[in-house]
Amino acid sequence: MRSLQVPAWLSAGVLERYLAGASHLFLLHGNVRDLQAFGDEWVPLVEGLKRLTRRRTFVVTYDVSSGIGFPDAEREKALRKALGVKAALPADPGRALVVLDALLTTDRCPAGSVAVVIDYAHALAPAGPAGGSERQNVTTLARWASDPGIAARRPLVFLIAPSAQEVSDEVYAGASGAEVVAVPRPDLDARSGFARRLRADAPETAWRLSPEELAAETGGLSLVQMEDIVQRARGAAEPLDRAAIVQRKVDLLREEYGDVLEILQPRHGLSAVGGLEHATRELKEVAEIMRRGQYAAAPMGIILMGPPGTGKSYLAECFARECGMLCVRFRPLRQMYVGQSERNQEKAFAAIRALAPVVVMVDESDQAEGGSRDQGTGDSGVTERMRGSAFAFWGDSALRGRVLRIDITNRVDLIDAAMRRSGRTDIKIPILMPDEEARRQIFEVTVRKHQLPSAVKDFTPFARRTGGYTGSDIELAVTTAWRFALRDGAPAMTDAHLTAALDDLIPTARDQRTIDRMTLIALDECRNKRLLPGNADAIRKEIEARAEARS
Template sequence: MTTKARKSSKADPLLDLPRWAQKLAQKYYTKTVCTFLLYGAVRDLQPITQADGSRGFGTLKTFLSEELFGGRDHVIFYDRSSGIRAAAPETQKDLQRAMAGYDALYGTDYAKSLPRDPGRALQILENFLRLRLGEGKSMALIIDFAETLVPGGEMSHLSSEDRFVVATLDKWAHDPQFLANDISVVLLAENLSDISPRIARNPYVAPIELPLPLEEERLDYVRSKLEGKRLQSISDVPLAALAKMTAGLSRINLDRVLTEALEREVRITPELLKEKKKELIQAECHGLLEFIEPAHTLDAVAGHAKAKEMLRAAANALKKGRNEVMPMGYLISGPVGTGKTFLVSCFAGEIGIPVVKFLNFRSQWQGVTEANLERIFTLLKALWPVAVMVDEADTFLGNRDSGGDSGTSSRVFGSIASFMGNTQYRGKIVWFLMTARPDLLPIDLKRQGRAEEHLALFYPSTDAERDELFQVMQKKTGVSVDVPSFSALLPEQASQFSGADIEAVMVRAKFRALTAGREQVTEEDLKAVMADFVPPSYPMEIELQNLVAVQECTSRELLPEPFRSLERDSITRRVRELKMLLEEQ
C-alpha cells in the first residue's frame, strides 16, 4: 500500500497508523477488496505527519490523501456539494486534459465545468479511473457524504439516480479491473445504517468503523495541543486525569474545551470538565441520551439491604478492574414506587461512573431509528465504564415480533439484544433494565449473558424499614420533622406505603406548614396529612407486580419472608388469575 508510513524504515510501517487504518491496510493487502466504507467518527481529527516531520492533526480526508494514499499517483475527492476535486494540482491538470478528450469524443463541455450530480459525475470518474489504470497508475477515490448517494432503504423506494449510483458502486466493488490494479474507493458516512444495504452488506465492500479516540489517543492529542505550554497554567486537572475524564469526546470536542481555556482563560476544573462533557455529548446525541449526575451513594438507599450488598460487591469489583466477574446487566423489578431508578443512580454514584438514560430514539422516518441507535452504541463504547439505565424496559425496548413498520422495530430489538450480549463489553457497559412488569420483558433480554442478575425490590414490610425510609425521605425532600416513629402514625390500612407515598405525604406536610405561615413542619402537620391522605389503591395490580418480581428474582435472599416460602406453582397460578381479572376490568 503506497502510504507515507510504508516509506518508514520500521519493520512494520503500519504501526504508525491508527487501528482503523491498520485494518484498512490489511484488507487492502489481501487484494480481495478495493472498496472501503468508513463510518463512525469520520468528522473527527486524525493524526498526520506535518511537512517538517512533526506530528499534527487534520481532517480524515487530509489523512487519507496525505498519509494513507500519499504515494498514489492520483487522489480524487467527490461529494454532492463540492463535486469532483483533485488532491494535487498535477492530478487536477491531468483530469482537465482527460475531460478535454472526453468533450471531443462526446460533445460535452466538462473541461470548463465538471458536473456535480452523481449521474454524470460517476460516469466521468469511471472513465478517468479506467483510463489511468490502463496506463498502470495507482489511484484513490474518496467519496464523502456517501449516505446522500446511496441512502438506506428498499431499492424500490429510491429515485432512478440513486439506483444508478448504487448499481455503479456495486459494479466497481467487484470489477475485475479494479480488483487487479492499485485502486481504492473509499466511502465516508457517519452511520452505517444510513447506507444502502446493497453497499453496506456487499461482500466486496469492507465496512470499517472509526471509533471515538481512546484514552491514550486523547492524551496524545492534549499533549500536541498544549505543546510549549504548561497545563498547570490553564487546568486544575492533571494531564492523565484530563485524558481519562474526557471519555466519549472526539478530538474536535476536546479541542473546543482546550481552546476555550487557552484563548478565553477559562480555567479547567473537574466541575467545568464534567459540565462541558455533558453538554457536548448531549449535543452530539441530539437528545438521544440523558446524562444523570449521581448525587448519592448506596448509603442513601433505605431498606433493600441484600440488593445493596450485591451492588456494593459489584462496585468493589469494578473499582479493582475485575470486569470478568461483573454481570452483563441487571434486571431491577418490583412494584411502582420502590425506588428502582434511585437505586441504580446510587450504584453509579458509589463507583463514580457516568450514568446515561435512554430517551426516545425512535423515528417515524425510515432508517433514522437505526441511525440513532448506531450513534448511541458508538458513544457508549467510547464512554465506558458507563451505566445504562432503561426505564419501563418492557415497553421501551420492544420485541422481535413487532410489526407494522417494515420490520424496523424487530431489527432495532435485535440490534439492542446483540449489543447487550457482546461479552467484549462486560464490566464496561453495565445495563440496568427497570420495570414493574418483568413478565412482559422478552426472554431475549433477561436471559443469562444479557440482564444476568435479577434483583427484586419490595415495599417496606416492617416498622424499622418504614422508619428508615422516612429518614431518607427527610433528606431528599428537605423536610425535617421530629417524630418518635413514623410507622406509629400510619393508619392500619396504609401499612403498604411505598417510598413515593411517603414522599408525597412529606411534601403535603410542608405545603400545609407554609399555608399556615410556618417554615418548620410539625408532628401535627404530619398527623393531619396522614389522616387526610388517601394513596392511590390498585391492590390487584400491586399484587401482580409483587408476584412477577418474585418469579423473576434470581436470589432467594432478596425476597421478604412472606414471599420466600411461596411455592412456584402457586405463584404461577395466582399470576394467571390476576391477569385474567385485570383483563376483565
C-alpha cells in the same frame, strides 16, 4: 515512533483487510467529522487519509460540492497524464465518477498506485428510492466494490458518510471488496493524548484539573467537542473545572442525541439508597467491577423488577453514579409512522455505541421495543425487524462492560423471554414494597439526602404506621413535614411535623391484588438467592394469606 501513529480503527478495520487483499472499498461512517490522530498531529479525517496515501502516485478526492480535488499539483498532473485529460475536470457527480472510474480501470496505473477518497457519499448514492442519475452513481460504486478486475489493480477507495444507513446498501451489501467501518468516538487513551495537546496549546487558561481528568470526564464526546469546551473556557477567560465540563458535556450530548436518548445526570451514589440492602450490596460490587474496567467480569444487563414506586429508577440512577459512567435513558421508540421508529432505534443504538462506556436505562421496558412477541401487531414486520435488531444489539458481547443495560419493569413477564435469558441479562433483582425496617431506613436516608434539619430521634414509630407505603410516599411525607416546619418557623423538623404530614398524606391508591401479582412475578423471575430480599419468604406467605382470604 509517534510519527507512525494511525487511529486503531484504521489499522484493524481498514488496513489489515486491505493489505490481506480482502477488501479495497471502505465506507467510513460514524464519528467522521472529528479530528483523528495521524502521526504527531490531530487532523480531520480526509486530511489524515491524504497523509496515509502520500506515497501513491494517483490520489484523488471528490465531493459533490467541491468536485474533483488533489492533495497537490503533482497528483493532478499524474492523473491528467494517465487519462489524457486536458480540459477542466467535471464537478457534477455523473461525469466526475466517469473520470474516477477510468482511473480505477486503466492499465496505465500500476497495481497499488491509486487512492480515491469520496466525502459526503450519501449525497452521491443516497439510501432509499433514487432518481436516474443517483441510480447510475449507486451502480458505479457497487461495481467498484465487486469488480474483480478493479480489485486486481489494488486501489484503495474510501467513501465517507455520517451514517452507513444514509448510503444505498447496494454499494456495499454483498460486494466482495467492500467493507463498512464505523469510526468510533475517541477512547480514553485518545482523549488523554488530545487533552495533553490542548493543555499545551492553552497555557494561559487556568486548568483546575489534569489533562487525564479532563479525558476521564469527557467520555462520549468527540475531540472537536473537547476542544470546544477548552476554547470556551479560554474565550471567557474562565477556569476550566469539572463542573463546567460536566455541564457542557451534557448540553452537547443532549444537542446531539436528545431526540433518541435522554441524558441523565445522577447526583447521588448508592449510599443515598434506603433499604434494599440485597440490591445495593450486589450493585456496589458490579459498580466496582465497572470502575476498574474488568470488562470480562461485567454483566451484560441488569433487571430491576417489582411493583411501581419502590425506587427502581432511583436505584438505577444511583448505581450509574456509583460506576462513574455516563447514564442515558432509552426512550420507547414506537412512532406513528412505520420506518421512523426503526430509524430512530438504529440511531439510538448507534448513539449508545458511540457513547460507551455507558449505563442505559430502559424504563418500563415492557412498553419499549414493540412489546412482547406474543402481542401480534399488523405493522408489516417492522416490529419483528426492530426486535431482531434489538436482540442483535443487546446480545453483542463486544459491548460487555462497555454498555450496561438496566431494565426497570413492574411486569418482568412482559419482557421478551429471549431478552431475559442470560447472555443479555445476567442479574435480576426483585425490588419489592419496603418492610418496616426498610421504611425506617428510607425515612433516614431521605432526610440525609435532602440535607433536611431534623429533630426526629427515632423513625421506628413512623415506619410502623406506614405499612403499605412505597418509598416515594415516604419521601413525599418527609418533604411535606419539612414544609410544615418551615411554615412554623421551626429550625428543624420534629416528630409533630412528621406526624402531621403523615396524617395529611393519602398514600397512592393501589390495587393490592395487582401489587401482589407483580411481587410474585418478580420473586419467581429471580434466579439467585443472594439477590432475594431477606424477608422474601415472609412476603410470599403474606400474599398467599391474602389470596386465601379473598377466595
